[in-house]
Amino acid sequence: MTVNKQVLLASRPQGAVSTDNFRLVDVPLSQPGEGQLLVRHDYLSLDPYMRGRMDDAKNYVQNVAIDEVMVGAIAGEVIASNHARFKVGDKVIGAQGWQLYSLSDGRGLTRVDTTVAPLSYYLGVLGMPGLTAWIGLIDIGKAKAGETVVVSAASGAVGSVVGQLAKLRGCRVIGIAGGPAKCGYCVSELGFDACVDYKAGRLLEDLQAATPQGVDVYFDNVGGEILDAVLTRMNAHSRIPLCGTISQYDGAKVHGVRNFRSFLVNRIMLQGFIMSDYKSVWPQAIAELTQAVKEGKLKYRESVAEGLERAPQAFIGMLKGENFGKQVVKLT
Amino acid sequence: MTVNKQVLLASRPQGAVSTDNFRLVDVPLSQPGEGQLLVRHDYLSLDPYMRGRMDDAKNYVQNVAIDEVMVGAIAGEVIASNHARFKVGDKVIGAQGWQLYSLSDGRGLTRVDTTVAPLSYYLGVLGMPGLTAWIGLIDIGKAKAGETVVVSAASGAVGSVVGQLAKLRGCRVIGIAGGPAKCGYCVSELGFDACVDYKAGRLLEDLQAATPQGVDVYFDNVGGEILDAVLTRMNAHSRIPLCGTISQYDGAKVHGVRNFRSFLVNRIMLQGFIMSDYKSVWPQAIAELTQAVKEGKLKYRESVAEGLERAPQAFIGMLKGENFGKQVVKLT
Numbered sequence: 001m002t003v004n005k006q007v008l009l010a011s012r013p014q015g016a017v018s019t020d021n022f023r024l025v026d027v028p029l030s031q032p033g034e035g036q037l038l039v040r041h042d043y044l045s046l047d048p049y050m051r052g053r054m055d056d057a058k059n060y061v062q063n064v065a066i067d068e069v070m071v072g073a074i075a076g077e078v079i080a081s082n083h084a085r086f087k088v089g090d091k092v093i094g095a096q097g098w099q100l101y102s103l104s105d106g107r108g109l110t111r112v113d114t115t116v117a118p119l120s121y122y123l124g125v126l127g128m129p130g131l132t133a134w135i136g137l138i139d140i141g142k143a144k145a146g147e148t149v150v151v152s153a154a155s156g157a158v159g160s161v162v163g164q165l166a167k168l169r170g171c172r173v174i175g176i177a178g179g180p181a182k183c184g185y186c187v188s189e190l191g192f193d194a195c196v197d198y199k200a201g202r203l204l205e206d207l208q209a210a211t212p213q214g215v216d217v218y219f220d221n222v223g224g225e226i227l228d229a230v231l232t233r234m235n236a237h238s239r240i241p242l243c244g245t246i247s248q249y250d251g252a253k254v255h256g257v258r259n260f261r262s263f264l265v266n267r268i269m270l271q272g273f274i275m276s277d278y279k280s281v282w283p284q285a286i287a288e289l290t291q292a293v294k295e296g297k298l299k300y301r302e303s304v305a306e307g308l309e310r311a312p313q314a315f316i317g318m319l320k321g322e323n324f325g326k327q328v329v330k331l332t
Numbered sequence: 333m334t335v336n337k338q339v340l341l342a343s344r345p346q347g348a349v350s351t352d353n354f355r356l357v358d359v360p361l362s363q364p365g366e367g368q369l370l371v372r373h374d375y376l377s378l379d380p381y382m383r384g385r386m387d388d389a390k391n392y393v394q395n396v397a398i399d400e401v402m403v404g405a406i407a408g409e410v411i412a413s414n415h416a417r418f419k420v421g422d423k424v425i426g427a428q429g430w431q432l433y434s435l436s437d438g439r440g441l442t443r444v445d446t447t448v449a450p451l452s453y454y455l456g457v458l459g460m461p462g463l464t465a466w467i468g469l470i471d472i473g474k475a476k477a478g479e480t481v482v483v484s485a486a487s488g489a490v491g492s493v494v495g496q497l498a499k500l501r502g503c504r505v506i507g508i509a510g511g512p513a514k515c516g517y518c519v520s521e522l523g524f525d526a527c528v529d530y531k532a533g534r535l536l537e538d539l540q541a542a543t544p545q546g547v548d549v550y551f552d553n554v555g556g557e558i559l560d561a562v563l564t565r566m567n568a569h570s571r572i573p574l575c576g577t578i579s580q581y582d583g584a585k586v587h588g589v590r591n592f593r594s595f596l597v598n599r600i601m602l603q604g605f606i607m608s609d610y611k612s613v614w615p616q617a618i619a620e621l622t623q624a625v626k627e628g629k630l631k632y633r634e635s636v637a638e639g640l641e642r643a644p645q646a647f648i649g650m651l652k653g654e655n656f657g658k659q660v661v662k663l664t
Contacts, residue, residue, distance in 0.1 A: 052597070223592060237609075245593050256588015260555060261577050264604040265384070272596040277569075 004029040005308050007098035009064045013054055017319060021054065022070070022312040029101055037081040039092060039102050039109070041074040044308070044329040045123035046315045047157070048221075048246045070098040070311075073128060074331075075112070075119045086111070093122045098311055100331055117293050124157045124326035125300045126289055132275045133161035134285035136219050136241035138169075139278060140271045145170030147216035150207075150233075152226050154195060155182040155301070157326035158243060161289070162219045163192050164298050171217075174210045176226055178321045185324070190299055203229045214238075222247045224255040231259035231268075240270040246319065301325030336361040337640050339430035341396045345386055349651060353386065354402070354644040361433055369413040371424060371434050371441070373406040376640070376661040377455035378647045379489070380553075380578045402430040402643075405460060406663075407444070407451045418443070425454045430643055432663055449625050456489050456658035457632045458621055464607045465493035466617035468551050468573035470501075471610060472603045477502030479548035482539075482565075484558050486527060487514040487633070489658035490575060493621070494551045495524050496630050503549075506542045508558055510653045517656070522631055535561045546570075554579040556587040563591035563600075572602040578651065633657030 003026045010023040032038045053064045053071050064071050074097070078090040083106050086092070094109040096102040112122045124130060136158075137143050149166040153159045154175025163173045163186065175186040175195035183195035194210040196203065207229055214235035220227055223245030234240075248254060262268065275282075292298040303323035305314035311329045318327045335358045342355040364370045385396045385403050396403050406429070410422040415438050418424070426441040428434040444454045456462065468490075469475050481498040485491045486507025495505045495518065507518040507527035515527035526542040528535065539561055546567035552559055555577030566572075580586060594600065607614075624630040635655035637646035643661045650659045 223596075227592075242596050245596055248593055254590050256590045257592050258586050258588045260559075260589050261580055263602060264555075264574050264577055267604045267606060267609060268602075269604075270595060270600075270602040272599045272601075274599060277599060 002029045002101070003027070004099055004101045006069050006100075007308060007311055008067050009054060009070055011066065012056060013051075017051065017054065017316050019312045019316065024309055030103060032080050032082050032103055034082055035084075036103055036105055037078050037083040037086045037109075039074075039076045039094070039096060039104060040079045040332065041076040041096060041100055041102065042330070042332045043075040043120045043123055044098055044311060044331055045073040045075075045127070046305075046311065046318055046323075046327040046329060047072070047128070048244050048319065050315065051246075051319060071095065072098050073123055074102075075123050076331075091119055093127060098308065100308060116290060120302060120328050121293070121300060123328055124302065125161055125293060125298055126286070128275060129157035129326060130161050130289045131278075131282060131285050132243060133158045133165060133219075134289060135275050135278045135281060136243050136273060137162050137165055137217065138285075139281050140241040140273055141217040141219060141239045143169060143171050143217045146172075148172045148174065148211055148213055148235075149217045149219065150174045150176065150211065150215050150230055151219040151221070152176040152198075152230075153221035153244070153246065153321075154186050154192065155190075155324060156221065159219070159221055160186070160190055160301065160325065161298065164190055165288075165292075166217075167191050168292065168297060172213075174207075174215075176207075176222075176230075182324060185301070189301075198226055204232065207233055217241070219243060220245075223257075224248050228255070228257055228259050231257070231262040234262055234266045234268055236266050238266060238268050240268060242270055242272040303327045305329045307331070334361045334433070335359070336431055336433045338401050338432075339640060339643055340399050341386060341402055343398065344388060345383075349383065349386065349648050351644045351648065356641055362435060364412050364414050364435055366414055367416075368435055368437055369410050369415040369418045369441075371406075371408045371426070371428060371436060372411045372664065373408040373428060373432055373434065374662070374664045375407045375452045375455055376430055376643060376663055377405040377407075377459070378637075378643065378650050378655075378659040378661060379404070379460070380576050380651065382647065383578075383651060403427065404430050405455055406434075407455050408663075423451055425459060430640065432640060448622060452634060452660050452662075453625070453632060455660055456634065457493055457625060457630055458618070460607060461489035461658060462493050462621045463610075463614060463617050464575060465490050465497060465551075466621060467607050467610045467613060468575050468605060469494050469497055469549065470617075471613050472573040472605055473549040473551060473571045475501060475503050475549045478504075480504045480506065480543055480545055480567075481549045481551065482506045482508065482543065482547050482562055483551040483553070484508040484530075484562075485553035485576070485578065485653075486518045486524065487522075487656060488553065491551070491553055492518070492522055492633065492657065493630065496522055497620075497624075498549075499523050500624065500629060504545075506539075506547075508539075508554075508562075514656060517633070521633075530558055536564065539565055549573070551575060552577075555589075556580050560587070560589055560591050563589070563594040566594055566598045566600055568598050570598060570600050572600060574602055574604040635659045637661045639663070 186192040186195040224247035518524040518527040553576040556579030
């Protein structure tokens with residue numbers, strides 16, 4: 001009989017996340033009952049939002065309880081089924097958490113088509129990050145041809161899609177990323193017009209040079225000092241879809257946003273958002289993303305850790321920007 | 333022959349505004365030529381936005397140049413006219429600046445009806461501040477019956493209208509103002525449900541007690557620490573029309589906004605705005621404000637300084653919150 005492995009939240013981080021905050025456990029694996037199915041998890045998605053779920057501070061939704069399985073999306077395969085809608089061999093995605101297997105009654109599981117794209121893509125460019133990019137850039141940011149779009153965490157799962165979608169729509173696109181490798185990738189591989197390396201120590205100057213006509217849409221994944229710098233470049237009636245504040249996750253060093261007056265002077269619209277509030281536009285977004293992937297117009301890069309036991313370390317690395325592209329864990 | 337008096341911008345403030353930044357001058361007054369008219373200014377409006385115009389930093393529009401007449405709205409009477417649309421005795425408002433008279437070709441002047449309300453009201457509840465209140469609360473903030481609305485600078489020209497309009501629409505209204513007199517006025521005279529005295533030293537606690545169901549719309553006139561406090565009380569999908577940052581005007585002590593993550597977690601929409609961008613809704617707003625004034629449903633209070641030479645001191649007092657109600661200068 002197979003044993004399931006799970007990663008539990010062992011304790012809440014005090015400041016930076018450490019591997020001590022997680023615990024790997026073995027639990028017995030039941031067979032599916034009537035109306036149930038069993039999913040083998042092939043990939044686990046690691047995403048910045050998980051950091052917020054580890055705290056007990058107010059968040060979008062309920063946080064992870066101590067000794068509970070860490071929250072997260074997986075992509076996998078149905079390996080046993082007593083369920084009318086799913087059969088063995090179906091490829092699925094769902095929010096099954098950091099574990100190797102899950103029993104399900106089918107709710108929240110979505111069947112995906114691996115003839116269009118590899119299974120793991122449904123955790124990234126064709127999944128939550130891709131939808132997040134589309135919603136922020138298009139539904140909230142209303143990016144138009146000829147406008148300047150800036151995106152932070154530019155080489156990441158969300159940022160890389162934001163920039164490429166903006167290029168497809170005729171925008172000028174400037175990325176912000178950490179280090180020459182990521183910046184080079186944004187320009188050479190993803191086709192951004194420029195990319196500012198925030199680790200180079202000349203953030204304000206480099207940003208100014210890269211945005212001679214100011215900024216119309218800033219897709220913000222990071223908050224903090226980078227937001228403050230971009231606020232000096234915003235145009236009148238510009239928009240800031242606020243997708244994440246990864247720079248502020250490890251609590252101790254909160255950055256007060258000093259250039260707040262720019263919101264008034266430039267009549268900026270800022271909207272914090274989470275993709276699950278925008279279900280009405282998912283079909284349109286998924287159709288456009290799928291078409292672009294099929295036509296080879298959306299490049300996509302993954303950072304793959306091997307084995308569930310490496311998930312905590314990979315997650316910690318991602319929070320520090322050590323990943324390069326969408327971070328997943330290969331479980332099989 | 334009459335002499336015109338003007339207040340010029342003599343120098344740009346270094347930190348707080350002082351009377352040295354202004355200069356009172358006498359200039360000869362010409363008679364109107366063909367197509368021109370002469371306006372006697374009865375009231376000058378003093379408004380926080382003027383502080384921004386004294387700097388050379390980027391602002392909504394062009395700033396006041398050194399030795400130029402200070403920018404500002406007046407209400408007055410046509411005393412000579414060679415203009416087809418205006419006749420002697422017409423009551424008008426316009427952006428004629430800090431002076432006793434002005435020659436005009438009629439552009440930017442609006443005739444007002446003093447049978448509906450006293451002339452000076454067209455600088456306040458029926459003028460720019462009233463429109464600003466309506467646009468922020470209704471067009472941007474989308475305040476709905478049953479929601480909680482918080483407004484800062486609550487007893488002021490804009491804030492007092494925001495709160496009363498919100499009450500008329502069935503909202504719960506909490507003001508934030510400085511000192512027991514202003515707070516008492518908001519509750520007893522204007523009918524707010526509560527008012528928090530930010531000078532009492534318990535801003536966070538008092539705000540929490542006054543907003544047991546959180547905040548759905550925060551009409552922000554002040555920015556800074558008060559904004560940071562209100563951010564701890566915002567509900568999911570709440571809105572912040574950002575109308576002013578008066579707490580941040582005297583440059584040196586910029587407050588970094590620390591609770592910025594609330595924008596993300598609560599999916600807050602923030603929109604910096606200026607009423608002149610919303611001309612399409614002016615007729616609707618003016619109609620509603622006029623009707624409410626006629627019916628005695630909008631109370632309105634003025635702080636009146638006497639004489640143009642007192643305008644600089646009155647303006648400095650207003651920036652410090654020493655006024656109580658809409659600040660005007662009576663010129664005649």
